[in-house]
Amino acid sequence: DAGITQSPRHKVTETGTPVTLRCHQTENHRYMYWYRQDPGHGLRLIHYSYGVKDTDKGEVSDGYSVSRSKTEDFLLTLESATSSQTSVYFCAISEIAGGPDTQYFGPGTRLTVL
Amino acid sequence: AQSVTQPDIHITVSEGASLELRCNYSYGATPYLFWYVQSPGQGLQLLLKYFSGDTLVQGIKGFEAEFKRSQSSFNLRKPSVHWSDAAEYFCAVGAGAGGTSYGKLTFGQGTILTVHP
Numbered sequence: 001d002a003g004i005t006q007s008p009r010h011k012v013t014e015t016g017t018p019v020t021l022r023c024h025q026t027e028n029h030r031y032m033y034w035y036r037q038d039p040g041h042g043l044r045l046i047h048y049s050y051g052v053k054d055t056d057k058g059e060v061s062d063g064y065s066v067s068r069s070k071t072e073d074f075l076l077t078l079e080s081a082t083s084s085q086t087s088v089y090f091c092a093i094s095e096i097a098g099g100p101d102t103q104y105f106g107p108g109t110r111l112t113v114l
Numbered sequence: 115a116q117s118v119t120q121p122d123i124h125i126t127v128s129e130g131a132s133l134e135l136r137c138n139y140s141y142g143a144t145p146y147l148f149w150y151v152q153s154p155g156q157g158l159q160l161l162l163k164y165f166s167g168d169t170l171v172q173g174i175k176g177f178e179a180e181f182k183r184s185q186s187s188f189n190l191r192k193p194s195v196h197w198s199d200a201a202e203y204f205c206a207v208g209a210g211a212g213g214t215s216y217g218k219l220t221f222g223q224g225t226i227l228t229v230h231p
Contacts, residue, residue: 033218040123040223041223042118042120042204042221042222042223042224043158043204043206043219043221044221045218045219045220048218058218090157090158092158102148102160102163103219104160105150105157105158105159106157107156107157108156108157
């Protein structure tokens, strides 16, 4: 299994509070991704990173920001959490060399916004 | 834009029966296709992938998938299902080199597989 951890694994918070989720990898992979998983929608890309300090938006980026100051860490921040952001969040990593490579997923973080 | 459709939200089969999960994609160029499996409360595990070459690809756990360009499909099959195969299955399409969406995946909605003893 790829060395990917996510913290926290579960979190309950209140509307309007800031929340930061952490993804940590030990594979030294260049690319990192944040997805959210909701019933009936599969996984949808929030943001991704193609290197330290290099990030770009995915299809559902509104209300989220990311940062990557080190290769191994990719942070997802909800500046002011809303109930619509209740979801399961997955981090993924890949090392693309000449073509799309396999993305390996972390165990997920279940976030509940009350 | 690329998209993936999994027409079956939920499939139920008996243990030992054959299985086929459908996946249709929309993409303007040669797609890169993946099947992932997710057990309850777990992350996603790669079953198999198609990048190029032989259109019938073998994966882990006895699964295989066939890429059919003419039908824009990448259906997942298994000849004999085991109770441990009960999970949710996701098809995904990735962009090829040169596109602005390089490296990003688009997932289908998922198919939940229930296995009856």
